[in-house]
Every structure is written in structure tokens, then in C-alpha cells.
Amino acid sequence: MIRPRLALATLLFGLFGLAAGADAAEPALSLFAQSPAMNGLRGPGFYLNLFKFLPVLAIYLLWVKTTDWVDDDCKELGNLRFEMWNSVVFFSGVLGLAMVWAIPSYFIGIILLVLCYFVPILTYSYVRNQTVPDDRKVLTLYHFGEVMNGLMNKMGMKGFFNKGDSNIDRAGPPIVFVGKSNTGKIDPDRVAKAEESKSYMACKELVYDAVLRRSTDIHLEPTTDQMSIRYRIDGILHAAEPFDRPTGDAVVNVFKVLAAMDISEKRKPQDGSFGAKLESRDINFRVATSGSKAGEKMVMRILDNASSVGKLDEVGLRPKLAGEIRSLVTQPHGMFLLCGPTGSGKTTTLYAALREIDRFQKNIITVEDPIEYVLDNVTQMEINTKSGATFAGSLRSILRQDPDVIMIGEIRDQETATIACQAATTGHMVFSTVHSNDTVTALFRLLDLGVEPFMIASALTAVLGQRLVRVLCETCKEPYKPKPEFLKKANLPIDKVDVFYRKPAEPEQVCPQCGGNGYLGRTGIFELLVITEAMRDMIRENPSINAIKAEARKNGMIYLQEDGLRQVIQGKTSIDELLRVVK
Numbered sequence: 254m255i256r257p258r259l260a261l262a263t264l265l266f267g268l269f270g271l272a273a274g275a276d277a278a279e280p281a282l283s284l285f286a287q288s289p290a291m292n293g294l295r296g297p298g299f300y301l302n303l304f305k306f307l308p309v310l311a312i313y314l315l316w317v318k319t320t321d322w323v324d325d326d327c328k329e330l331g332n333l334r335f336e337m338w339n340s341v342v343f344f345s346g347v348l349g350l351a352m353v354w355a356i357p358s359y360f361i362g363i364i365l366l367v368l369c370y371f372v373p374i375l376t377y378s379y380v381r382n383q384t385v386p387d388d389r390k391v392l393t394l395y396h397f398g399e400v401m402n403g404l405m406n407k408m409g410m411k412g413f414f415n416k417g418d419s420n421i422d423r424a425g426p427p428i429v430f431v432g433k434s435n436t437g438k439i440d441p442d443r444v445a446k447a448e449e450s451k452s453y454m455a456c457k458e459l460v461y462d463a464v465l466r467r468s469t470d471i472h473l474e475p476t477t478d479q480m481s482i483r484y485r486i487d488g489i490l491h492a493a494e495p496f497d498r499p500t501g502d503a504v505v506n507v508f509k510v511l512a513a514m515d516i517s518e519k520r521k522p523q524d525g526s527f528g529a530k531l532e533s534r535d536i537n538f539r540v541a542t543s544g545s546k547a548g549e550k551m552v553m554r555i556l557d558n559a560s561s562v563g564k565l566d567e568v569g570l571r572p573k574l575a576g577e578i579r580s581l582v583t584q585p586h587g588m589f590l591l592c593g594p595t596g597s598g599k600t601t602t603l604y605a606a607l608r609e610i611d612r613f614q615k616n617i618i619t620v621e622d623p624i625e626y627v628l629d630n631v632t633q634m635e636i637n638t639k640s641g642a643t644f645a646g647s648l649r650s651i652l653r654q655d656p657d658v659i660m661i662g663e664i665r666d667q668e669t670a671t672i673a674c675q676a677a678t679t680g681h682m683v684f685s686t687v688h689s690n691d692t693v694t695a696l697f698r699l700l701d702l703g704v705e706p707f708m709i710a711s712a713l714t715a716v717l718g719q720r721l722v723r724v725l726c727e728t729c730k731e732p733y734k735p736k737p738e739f740l741k742k743a744n745l746p747i748d749k750v751d752v753f754y755r756k757p758a759e760p761e762q763v764c765p766q767c768g769g770n771g772y773l774g775r776t777g778i779f780e781l782l783v784i785t786e787a788m789r790d791m792i793r794e795n796p797s798i799n800a801i802k803a804e805a806r807k808n809g810m811i812y813l814q815e816d817g818l819r820q821v822i823q824g825k826t827s828i829d830e831l832l833r834v835v836k
Contacts, residue, residue: 305359308363309350309353309363309366312349312366312367312370313346313350315370316346316349316370319342319370319374320342320343320346323338323339323342323374323377324339326381327339338377341373341377342373342374342377345369345370345372345373346369346370346373348369349365349366349367349368349369349370350366352365352366352369353365353366375392378391378392394427394532398427426457426458426460426461427461427531427532428457428460428461428464428529428530428531429529429530429531430444430447430456430457430460430511430527430528430529431444431527431528431529431530432444432446432447432510432511432512432513432527433511433512433513433525433526433527433528434513439528440513443510443511443513443527444511446510447507447510447511450503450506450507450510451503452500452503452504452506452507453507455496455500455503455504456504456507456508459471459482459504460529460538461531462493463484463493463555464531464536464555464557466484466486466491466768467486467487467774468484468485468486468555469485469486469488469554469555469596470484470485470552470553470554470555471483471484471485471552471553471555472484472485472490472550472551472552473501473504473505473550473551473552473553474550475498475501475502475545475547475548475549475550476498476547477498477547478497478498479495479496479497479498479501480495480496480497480498480500480501480502480504480505481495482494482495482496486770487723487770487772487773487774487775488596488721488723488775489723491770498548502548502549505542505549505551508527508538508540508551508553509523509525509540509542509551511527512524512525512526512527512538512540513525513527514540514542519542519544519548519549520544520549521544522541522542522543522544523541523542524539524540524541524542525540526538526539526540526623527540534557534558535558536555536556536557536558537555537556537558538553538554538555538556539553539554539556539623540552540553540554541553541554556625556626558626558627563605564605564608564609565578565579565602565605565606565608565609567605568598568601568602568605568776568777569776569777569778569779569820570777570779571816571819574779574781577781577783578606578715578717578781579609581714581715581783582606582607582609582610582682582684583609583610584682584714585680585682586677586678586679586680586681586682587677587682587683587712587713587714587715588673588674588677588682588683588684588685588712588713588714589606589682589683589684589685589714589715589716589717590664590684590685590686590687590695590713590715590716590717591603591684591685591686591687591716591717591718591719592686592687592688592689592690592691592692592694592695592698592716592717592718592719593686593688593689593718593719593720594688594690594720595688596721597719597720597721598719598720598721598775598777599686599719600625600626600662600686601626602717602719602777603660603684603685603686604625604626604628606684607619607628607631607658607660607684608628610658610682612628612629612630612631613630615657615658616632616654616655616656616657616658617630617631617632617656617657617658617659617660618631618632618633618634618651618654618656618658618659618660619631619632619633619634619659619660619661619662620634620636620644620647620648620651620659620660620661620662621633621634621635621636621660621662622635622636622644622662622663623635632651632654634647634651636662643669644661644662644663644664644665644666644669645666645668645669645672648661648669648672648673648676649672652672652676652681656681657681657682658681658682658683658684659673659676659681659682659683659684660683660684660685661673661683661684661685661686662685662686663685663686663687663688664685664686664687664699664702666702667702667703667704670699670702670703670704671703671704671708673685673712674699674704674708674709674711674712674713675708675712677711677712677713677714678708678711678712683712687699689718690718691718691780691812691813692716692717692718692780692781692782692805692810693716693782693798693801693802693805694798695716695718695782696709696713696716696792696796696801697796697798699713700796706792706793706796707793709792710784710788710789710790710792710793711789713784713792714783714784715781715782715783715784716781716782716784717779717780717781717782718779718780718781718782718813719777719778719779719780719813720777720778720813720817720834720835721775721776721777721778721834722775722776722777722778722817722820722826722830722831722834723772723774723775723826723830724772724773724774724775724776724825724826725754725755725756725771725772725773725824725825725826725827725830726756726764726766726767726770726771726772726773727766727773728764728765728766728767729756729757729764729766729767729771730754730755730756730757730771730824731754731755731756731757731758732752732753732754732824733752733753733754733755734751734752734753735750735752735753735828739828743818745818745822750822752824753821753822753824753827753828754821754824754827755771755827755828755829756770756771756772756827757771772830776820776825776826778813778816778817778820778831778834778835779813779816780810780811780812780813780816781810781811782805782810783805783808783810785804785808787804788801788804788805791804813835814831814835817831817834817835818831
């Protein structure tokens with residue numbers, strides 16, 4: 254296809270030729286210039302009206318620039334239909350220019366020209382914004398700010414956004430920090446103190462970049478001459494651009510001020526929290542520091558309410574399993590446990606289960622450390638070990654508040670486990686989590702904590718084990734034929750499995766969707782252990798891991814590995830990722 258800028262140059266030449274002809278003496282005007290259809294842009298004597306012509310020229314020059322940008326942008330992204338968008342944006346502009354010259358009414362012509370320019374370019378911008386990271390989106394508040402700063406820098410001025418009524422500096426990324434006191438309450442003075450630091454802008458850029466890249470944690474790790482930065486994205490740590498050591502230390506101090514931590518103490522562990530607002534999103538940060546030989550290390554957990562709780566069907570559960578869990582969690586009493594290592598998505602699944610319960614007709618109370626997501630019509634309590642509020646103590650108090658459903662963030666000790674079992678056997682539905690590798694060992698985790706076997710047998714309804722696996726990027730994943738030996742070892746039918754998928758080994762260019770990682774997002778793999786009467790008898794008499802596993806298998810329990818293979822067969826994840834998560 255002919256490159257638009259060549260055609261545009263020709264068109265521009267013709268347009269100014271027409272304008273020049275219009276400025277000639279009246280007897281020399283062409284028949285086209287004297288046509289009544291040309292009255293829209295003409296004044297007395299059919300001379301060109303300069304004040305009417307200048308807006309047309311301005312829109313035309315914008316069209317020249319943006320048409321050329323669409324041409325380059327389509328080629329750079331590589332995942333949009335170049336020929337279609339190139340033609341739509343170009344010929345719609347040509348149509349608009351033709352109408353503004355042909356229609357007698359100037360105002361109707363200019364409106365049509367504006368529509369022919371803006372509608373295609375806005376449509377293209379919307380479509381391409383769906384396929385690129387947030388920092389590459391156009392026509393956003395951040396994009397306009399960057400353009401303005403760039404123009405001001407070219408003019409030798411310091412780029413900035415003007416300050417609003419709130420007196421919050423809007424320079425740089427459109428993120429606003431919210432400082433918190435030791436008790437977790439909002440403290441505006443802390444933001445004012447943090448803004449005094451020269452590294453305040455570096456902090457905003459660091460957090461903004463981490464959020465755009467879907468990070469769940471930010472690691473600031475000191476070395477001899479620099480402060481290393483790593484983001485945990487989809488469960489994997491990725492290195493980012495480091496700070497020099499003085500800047501890095503200053504950045505750590507800014508975050509400590511926001512989180513109400515002692516900036517003079519650099520050896521003892523400290524923890525705190527602060528918040529941030531990014532457009533319409535409320536984001537919370539849990540901050541923890543510890544001393545090391547090289548200096549003070551900081552880790553920040555990002556709790557983004559915008560990517561909060563979905564439904565059970567949205568966490569990766571197969572439909573049949575989601576239906577089983579839905580029937581289990583809506584029972585009037587019992588105990589439903591989730592198990593898995595740290596960062597396996599247990600809390601998110603718990604919240605999804607709570608959403609299945611009628612929160613208007615049931616009194617639901619949660620005890621958490623900390624509160625990660627806010628649920629409507631649910632009473633959420635946060636424990637504070639510094640003030641003496643523990644899981645066990647809070648659990649005793651909420652039992653006197655007539656709860657129907659109780660959610661305990663984690664069972665950590667014998668007292669909490671015993672009270673939870675007692676609540677489950679006295680007419681309450683109890684949700685909680687434990688740390689264990691699989692569902693059967695979760696039972697023995699409760700026994701190790703000192704809970705009597707008969708109490709576990711009476712209280713427990715089911716245990717759901719889970720892991721999180723990364724999802725292959727739909728844009729760049731590649732198919733391959735699995736080896737028959739592997740299919741046989743995995744008990745998969747060789748004649749029914751055609752292809753598996755994996756991330757590209759050596760991509761020709763970096764995928765704009767996943768940034769070259771090969772994965773985008775995570776989903777869950779699960780195994781559900783439903784406690785039957787036979788299992789209750791086993792737990793009461795002589796608990797045995799092998800006997801309980803055999804009974805669970807007889808009842809149709811699917812192991813984590815088998816559920817993960819389902820995701821591999823469906824092309825959602827890869828064998829390498831499954832083996833990384835489930836050994």
C-alpha cells in the first residue's frame with residue numbers, strides 16, 4: 254500500500270494550489286472557484302475567507318500528523334490490522350476534506366470534517382489501548398501530561414502539571430500517596446513530609462511502574478553501590494532498573510515516612526502500611542523492612558482493590574468443582590478450609606466463596622491480618638498484635654455477636670484452631686486457611702496444632718487445596734507435539750491429545766501484550782477433599798494419610814497435578830509451568 258505521507262504531500266500541494274487560485278484577480282477565477290458550492294469557505298467576490306480557511310488547515314495538518322502516526326504505530330505493534338486501519342483513517346480524512354470544500358454551508362462542512370477526523374482516530378486509539386500496557390496508552394491523563402512536559406522541556410522550561418485545589422503535586426505519574434499513622438488511620442501530614450524529599454518523584458515513578466506491570470510485591474535490596482529493584486509478577490521476581498545507593502536509601506526513607514516507620518532505625522525489623530490513589534483505583538501497600546549487611550532492605554506488598562475478588566467461576570475452577578464448592582459453602586454449619594503455600598491465592602478464593610453467601614440475610618464476620626479486600630455488607634475486623642488483638646481473642650469476641658458465617662484469615666495456633674472447630678460444631682459456618690502442601694496433610698496440620706481428632710472429625714466439612722499457575726500469553730504462545738512417552742506417563746490418551754502449548758523459545762520480536770515473558774496473568778489449579786462419614790471414622794480412630802488418600806480417591810478426588818494437566822490440555826498453561834508449581 255502507498256505510504257500515506259506521500260499521498261498527503263500531493264494532496265497538500267493541490268489544496269494550496271486551489272487556495273492560491275482563489276486569491277487571484279476575480280476575472281481570472283476558475284469555474285470551480287466560482288461555483289456556488291464553494292460559497293462555504295468564500296467571502297464577497299468568491300475570494301477565500303482566511304478566517305474560515307485557517308480552522309480547516311489546522312484540522313488538515315493534524316490529520317496529516319495522526320495518519321502518519323497510525324501508519325507507524327500499526328507497524329510497531331504488529332498485532333493490529335495494518336491495511337484496514339491505514340485505509341480507514343486516511344480515506345475518512347479525504348472524505349471530510351472533500352465535504353468541507355463541496356458543501357455550501359461552512360458550519361455543516363466543518364462539523365463533518367471534524368467527525369471524519371476524530372471518529373476514526375478515537376476508535377483506533379481505543380482499540381490499540383486494549384492491546385498495550387497502561388504506560389503506552391494514548392489520550393489518557395498520564396499521556397497528556399507527558400506530552401505537555403515534553404513540549405515544555407523543549408522550550409527550556411521545567412515540565413510540570415499545575416497544582417489543583419488539593420495542593421497535591423501532580424507532576425509525573427498520576428498517582429497520589431496516602432500516608433497512614435501507626436494505628437492505620439489516614440495521616441495527611443506524612444505525605445507533606447514525604448514531598449519534601451528530592452526522591453519523592455522517584456518513589457511515585459517506582460510505584461506507578463510496578464502497578465502498571467501487575468506486580469504483587471516490590472523488593473528494594475541494597476548492595477555496595479546501588480539499590481536493586483525487583484518486581485514479583487505472576488509469582489516470579491523480575492529485575493527492574495536499579496537506583497544508585499544514595500537515591501535508593503532516600504526512596505526507602507520516603508516509604509518509611511508514608512508508613513509511619515522510624516527512619517532512624519535501620520537494623521531492627523519494622524512494618525507499616527500506606528495507600529495510594531491511581532485514577533479510580535485505591536491501592537494499599539504493606540511495608541516491611543529488615544537490616545542486612547549491605548543496608549536496610551524493604552519489601553512492599555501491593556494490594557490492589559481494582560483486581561480484587563471475583564466469583565468462584567472466575568478463579569479457575571472447573572464448572573463441576575465450582576458447583577460442589579458452592580453447595581458446601583452455603584451449608585448452615587461446618588468448617589471449610591483452604592490450604593496451600595504462601596501466595597497460592599487462598600485468600601482470594603475464600604473471598605470468592607463468601608460472595609456465594611447471601612450477605613443480606615446472613616451475619617458474616619471476618620477476622621483478618623490484614624484486611625486485603627473490602628466486601629459490602631460484611632463486618633471485617635483486623636487483628637493488631639501490637640495492641641494485643643489476636644485471632645483467638647477476636648474470635649472469642651465475635652462469637653458473642655450472633656454470627657452466621659465466620660471467616661478466619663489463618664489458623665496459626667492451637668487456641669485458634671480449637672475455637673474454630675467449636676464454632677463449626679455449634680451452628681456456625683467457618684472459613685479459614687492453613688499452610689500445607691495438599692488437602693490430606695491439612696488434616697494432620699490441625700492434629701499437629703493439638704486439636705483433638707474427634708473435634709476435627711465433627712467440625713470439618715471439606716478442604717480445598719490450590720496453587721497458582723501462570724497463563725500463557727494468547728498472542729505469542731506456540732503449539733508443539735508432546736512426546737508419546739510423556740503422555741503415557743501422565744495417563745493421557747495419545748490419540749486424543751494433538752498439541753500442547755508453550756511460550757516461544759526465541760521470539761523474533763518482543764510481544765507487546767506480555768512484554769516477552771510468554772505468560773500473562775495466573776489461574777488456579779485445585780483439589781477438593783470432601784469429608785465423608787467413612788473419613789470421619791478414620792480421623793476419630795487412627796488417622797492415616799494413606800488410608801484417607803485411598804478413601805478420597807475412591808470418592809473421585811482429583812489431585813492438583815491432574816487438574817493442572819487439564820489446564821495444559823486446554824492450552825491455558827505449559828507443562829514447564831505446571832512442573833514448576835507442582836512437584
